[in-house]
Amino acid sequence: MATEPIDGVHELLCRGEPDAYDRIRAYLTDDGTLVDTGLPDTTETLLAEIEETGIVPERVVITHMHGDHSGGIAAVLDSYDADLALPVGADPEETPSVDRFYGDGDAVGPFEAVHVPGHVGHQHALIATDDDYAILADAVSGSDQRGLAGGFHLPPGKYTQDLGQAEQSLEKLTDYAFDTGLVFHGSNVLSNASAKLDRYVLPAE
Helix, strand or coil, X not given: CCEEEECCEEEEEEECCCCCXXXXXXXXXXCCEEXXXXXXXXXXXXXXXXXXXXXXXXXXXXXXCCHHHHCCHHHHHHHCCCEEEEECCCCHHHCCCCCEEECCCCXXXXXXXXXXXXXXXXXXXXXXXXXXXXXXCCCCEEHHHHCCCCCEECCCHHHCCCHHHXXXXXXXXXXXXXXXXXXXXXXXXXXXXXXXXXHHHCCCC
């Protein structure tokens, strides 16, 4: 079932229960920006939840090309006349219908892209430019993915190309202020998100 964790942003639950730490998500904004597309075998659920919102996707923005984020691209583009934006460094042969590549600092839909490598080299987080939230890709997960509560944690090392780089990349996100931090694994942080991320990233003085 599609939910709306904050006004104007719909969480599409592609797989798992709403409170399951291993659920797979995508996000759809009211302006028609679909962020990520779930797994290849969750496309039926994804398309049903898009339809449930009543919003027609105008663009698909992929944060990084891991299969749980990019697996539904073909199904979405077969169903909607949407533009596809991939991050710089993604392999265009994987998605020959790509319309544009975006990089660090670029505007993409209602977001500013922030390059946060480590989990994978081309990964970007998306900071809403006119609202108080961020979609954080797999730069971080909700801390309950690791059995902790109330904030963020790095994704497990076995899914991350360079854990040291992933940790360093988080410092870039401390330059931004956002109340809500939306993630793809674990629980979203719905208040004081950038402050909680700062406490996780920056050493206490």
